[in-house]
Amino acid sequence: MSERPLNVGLIGGGGGAFIVQPHQRAIHFDGTRRVTVAALHPDPEVAQAEAAAWEYPLKGYDSYDDLIKQEAAKPLGERIDYALIVTPNHVHFDPAIKCVQAGIPVFCEKPLTLNIDEAKQLVDAVKEKNVPFAVSHTYLGHWTSRFARFIVKSGLLGDVRWVDSYYLQGWLAARTEDSGNAQAEWRVDPKKSGASLCGGDIGTHALMQLRYVTGLDVTRVQAHLETFVGGRSLDDHFTTYVELSNGGRGLVRASQIAIGHKNDLGIEINGTKGSLVWRQEFPEELTIRLPDQPDRTYFRGSVSANDGFLKDLPEELMAEPNIPPGHPEAFHDAFARLHRCFEQDVRAYNDGKPFECDGSKYANIDDGYMGMAFIQASVKSSQEGNVWVNMDC
Incomplete structure (x- = not known):
């Protein structure tokens, strides 16, 4: 029997944000991952309206705080397996560190944080909790x-x-x-x-x-x-x-x-x-x-x-x-390769097994800090x- 698809939660991505589109296509690329929940906007009413109008069914949350709290309380298999953070730079750190502290793996847009002090705190949290963490440097894909x-x-x-x-x-x-x-x-x-x-x-x-x-x-x-x-x-x-x-x-x-x-x-x-x-x-x-x-x-x-x-x-x-050559891979394929490799580490994490997260397949927390x-x-x-x-x- 095939493994169940991983559940992914969007943090950000409303208001016509460009970057959420290639990410969500990449998530659904292989049929082994799917977006199930989202906190799409800082205004709760807008967040819920956008979730209701999304191109496929998903559960909308009023805020990323609600999303993290409620999803973390669910058992494995029902909660999100990782969060995708596609907010502006100044809203990377807070949801990222809250997800990490809740034991939720994170795939975060670059740059990692707003400043290096936030980056140091996030690095420490990721290493303490030993949670898979990816930074979205697309072109490595x-x-x-x-x-x-x-x-x-x-x-x-x-x-x-x-x-x-x-x-x-x-x-x-x-x-x-x-x-x-x-x-x-x-x-x-x-x-x-x-x-x-x-x-x-x-x-x-x-x-x-x-x-x-x-x-x-x-x-x-x-x-x-x-x-x-x-x-x-x-x-x-x-x-x-x-x-x-x-x-x-x-x-x-x-x-x-x-x-x-x-x-x-x-x-x-x-x-x-x-x-x-x-x-x-x-x-x-x-x-x-x-x-x-x-x-x-x-x-x-x-x-x-x-x-x-x-x-x-x-x-x-x-x-x-x-x-075959001559049928081009492109931007969305690069995103998909990154999410595919991150999926392997998330599945290992869910199973209590060691995972690589070593920067050889996607940018990791240390790469984000170096940026x-x-x-x-x-x-x-x-x-x-x-x-x-x-x-x-």
Whole structure:
């Protein structure tokens, strides 16, 4: 008999929030998870009205406090198996720590919290309660991100010397927040977004892509946080020069005023033996550049071991693609892969068994903390005249 589907509770996601849509599609992707309850809005009346009008049946709660309290009191199998937090940044910490303290696993949107003090408290709580915790860094879910990580960590590029990891957008090149765009309005507000707009919103994605693919950490930063659109109190352009844990160097950069760019996350890694190039807007492919050889472009679903560059390939990695090349996986598939991997750890947790939650399949609580440490160090560096600042890790 198949295992019962896991029950998932939404915290946030009402009011037309974009990010809840790919998440809920990803949750339902495999038929082994389902959204059953939700606290969709801080106003109880709106929360209940939106739950009643949701595209599929779910139980609406007046608040996330009610959701957590009532769900935690139910027996396993009836309560939610994990909570998905898709609120603005300033409402990540409170529901997350309350879920953890109630023994409910959490899948939380990035950045982890509003500031590093909250992040430290949340890390301590997760480790004390030993609860599965995921941070939603979507692009780790692309198969080619995992393939790139295997290539670099296997030493096929040699020692990493230089990395350029970036995320470029253009949607805030004008005062979008003045046009009634709710997603822009809260992002430009320091009380809701945190100490950095561009860095927190998308610079943390560029950092996570660097750390995940290379397996290296950032040890110190020299940052330039800039605001090009008048009247904003937070950065809309974010550039950091970074030192890596192996002695290499790199750039972690982001912009939301780069007109023409949509969701242009990319990474180039230069090693002593070769280079790797990957862009999430073309997530089916990955390019390897070797000395005095033509570029090698690998496509998901069409990769073979022992081809003159690659050696043996892990069976688990090669088994992940489930559709042939030329039928593209995409954004929703990346989300689904993250939820699928998190599901494995939640099921182990429910059964009282050990679980990994080690950052190899999705970003974990430590990765979330590193994102907040990166923002803190970058803001400090920029405010103090672009000096080098050590990461608080």
